[in-house]
Amino acid sequence: MKIIIIGLGLIGGSIAKALSSSQDYEILAFDSNQNSIKNALDNQSIQGSLHSLDDLENSEYEDSVVIIATPPSATDDILKSLDFIFNSSVTITDTTSTKSSLNKTLQEFNFPKNIVFSHPVAGSHLSGEKNSAADLFNEKSTILSYHDSVGSQHVDRVTNLWKTLGSNITVLDAELHDKIFAYSSHLPHVAAYALLNTLKELEQDNLSDFSGGGLGEFLRLASSSPKMWGDIFSMNEKNIALAIDDLINNLIILKDKIGNDPKTLQTFLGELKDFKESNY
């Protein structure tokens, strides 16, 4: 089966590396960055490259899988540019962290029957093909979102692809996906950035000497690509705004409890410790 990866960065490069060990796949890539293409050809994680996405109309690409693994803000435009293979035998998927805006595009095109969205919950604070790794998706979650009318062969192809990569699959409606991720993933990143700005404004030298373990790991969330996170925040703005409001409310609640009865505070912290240990 042909796999065409559009965008050979951390995610696309890692998919290529992971699949290249199998004889079942012929892996081709499309990227404007010729260094990434050359690297991937050199390390044999891809077998060739496409010069133009228009090539996908050729019959040799029938029944292949196209994976859009570009930065979030580019994904929607690329998806639209592939309209000539909507409802064809080619399966189209993506790797983006937000789904509602992509889902609007599907709606415009009356829900093409060959598009299954993917969100691999995997990444790194490093980016680019040079940092890609074959085991990036191993034992991680991948969320699939697709319309009821999508053909089961397309769902099966995308499901099998991520299973081959070692992922555990969850299916979520696109709108629910974005609501949940606003809290589970985007809000922690917002909190890391806001905490960093609070620490930055302190203008105190050697601040890390005054922090225990755990903080550095958390702040690493803010070491990811600013372009990617800017895109994610902008594309999931409304859900994230609600999540930020909830976090602010909880900070105010905690501030109140700190200023009041120590026993009540301690019970509250104990309940949160229990929740943490049951869930993370």
Next chain:
Amino acid sequence: MKIIIIGLGLIGGSIAKALSSSQDYEILAFDSNQNSIKNALDNQSIQGSLHSLDDLENSEYEDSVVIIATPPSATDDILKSLDFIFNSSVTITDTTSTKSSLNKTLQEFNFPKNIVFSHPVAGSHLSGEKNSAADLFNEKSTILSYHDSVGSQHVDRVTNLWKTLGSNITVLDAELHDKIFAYSSHLPHVAAYALLNTLKELEQDNLSDFSGGGLGEFLRLASSSPKMWGDIFSMNEKNIALAIDDLINNLIILKDKIGNDPKTLQTFLGELKDFKESNY
């Protein structure tokens, strides 16, 4: 030299384990929990125990070091109960994360010349003597705070003790200590608890499947002892309230930026990434 550890928990137990490998120290402990004493005697991290703190008046304890390693809320009372050895040849220190309230006690007693506060910036989400470790303080910061009038032999003893334990020493005024730690350490813990409560309120199953790496590490801050963190929050309430207000302001700033120009947002996130990488 005799070392008397009052409170044989994670911190006290770790000090005992680390010093017990040296012939220079005779390590004695005082703890109401006889299991902790028995454990430490069995694994030879202490050589004996005190039945009463009143024993410290005996001449055999001259020139020894007393380390108060109890939970923060108990430290002040124990410090006061040692008033009979204030201004003696015995050096008194502690291991508490907040200093302002202890400093008020010093003021009441007109700044005894043998008290040097210590704050080892080391810990674990696990607590108790059974989780203590000889290398807990190795290559970690320890902050010393003491009044100008303290005798240099006492400062030297406490400094050497922490150097023996592998710590890097910083000296900070008690009030400044509490201001800095409200931001560098206490606020990240507040943020972890507030984020946990926000996630808890979502009542969504399998939330951790929808979070990338880093979050679990961060939330581990909220797995520490609720008693200890309740104490720390209560004892540094005013500074922490200011820090929480600053974090809330920064969340509002970030929310605004997410709702506005994507380029400006991206530049802002890039600056925070740079700050993170230069400082953590």
